[in-house]
Amino acid sequence: MSTASRQTGFSCPLCDAAGFTLLETQADWLSRAAGTADERRQIGGIVAADPDLAFGGIVRCRECGLATVRTRPSPDALGRFYSAYYASASYGTKRDKKIKRAARRVRRLSRRIRSNGSNAKRRFLDVGANLGYAVEGARQRGFDATGIEIDAEAVARATAEFPGNSYHATTVEAFAARGETFDLVYCSEVIEHAIDIRSFASALMDLVAPGGVLFVTTPADGHRATPDPLVGWVQVKPPEHLHWFAKAHLLRLFDRPDFAPRFRFNPKPGHKLVLRRALH
Ligand SMILES: [Zn+2]
Incomplete structure (x- = not known):
């Protein structure tokens, strides 16, 4: 297996090692995706065509x-994937619910900020802001609120809908x-999308003020609630x-x-990691 991995140039995005265990081939995942009734079916169709x-x-x-993909896409290829995917996605559902949930989270998290x-x-940043709902939730909690997002169309829509906030x-x-x-x-459900997880995590930490x-x-x-085998989980959608x-892995990535x-x-199979930066 390690010989095969060197031939195809696998390199772990976290530790740079070349050896891997195959959990599922692309062909098997694509046939799995085709048999689902969720977003994996659509994603599989886009992948199969490109x-x-x-x-x-x-x-x-x-x-x-x-656990990771054997070959990471180029930023250009990934950009094309998102254009194809979002063209038919149900953007902007549950708007008010999402703003309220973010405002609740921001209220709880803001108690952990140490004053300088x-x-x-106080300044809030959402990384992967999508349509800007969490940013709006933070503004409602009294923050000067900013969001960044790769998708320029989402940024345009957020800016039009919430002119009091700043989106880039x-x-x-x-x-x-x-x-x-x-x-x-704030970075919710985004790091699993990043091509270079180390530069992503390092940039996130650089953006945090002392305290x-x-x-x-x-x-x-x-x-304990993650499905077994992992590859059958709806969250496994490369x-x-x-x-x-x-x-x-997260502790290693954010080790500073x-x-x-x-x-x-x-209780659900998701991490919620809070990292506090020292004041001095
Ligand atoms: Zn590794």
Whole structure:
């Protein structure tokens, strides 16, 4: 298996190891997807029609145990995938419910922010803001609220609907390079979509102000409620999702001496990770 992995150039996005265990081939996943009545059927159809989206199967790294795709797509190919996928997706459902849920989360998380003594309005950033609902929830909780999102169409719609907030069409890495920081950085169900998880996680941490909080959620591998086998789970839908993290993988990804991680209890198979950045 490790010989095969070197030939196809597998390299673990978390630990760089080349050895993997194959969990399911792409062909088997595509026939599985075709037999579902959920979004996997549509995703499978898009993947089958575009050779640039070939992911070569779902694998587990032999070194660190991360479940991930064998071949990660290029940003261009992934962009085309999202254009095709979102063209028919049910965008913008449950709007008010989503704003309220985000406002509740923001209220709970904001208690964990340590004040730096400034009287300035506290700043919120949603990474992967989609149609801007969480940003609006944060604004309603008194934050100066910003959202970033790769999909320019979603950004245009969010800006039109919530003109009091600030939305940018950009990547987290490019946005972090501007040097701004935020008291609460929120990233819900996004990191599993990232091609380069290490640069993504590092940029997220750079965006957190001293004393601030980073909140990350993602589907959980290794949770007692996670379906077995993993590859049969509705959350395993490459290339929309590219990685499935166990707790240890997130701890490794967000391992920085100025951040203290804590997992919130979740009865469902999803991680809710709260990382507090030291004040000094
Ligand atoms: Zn690994």
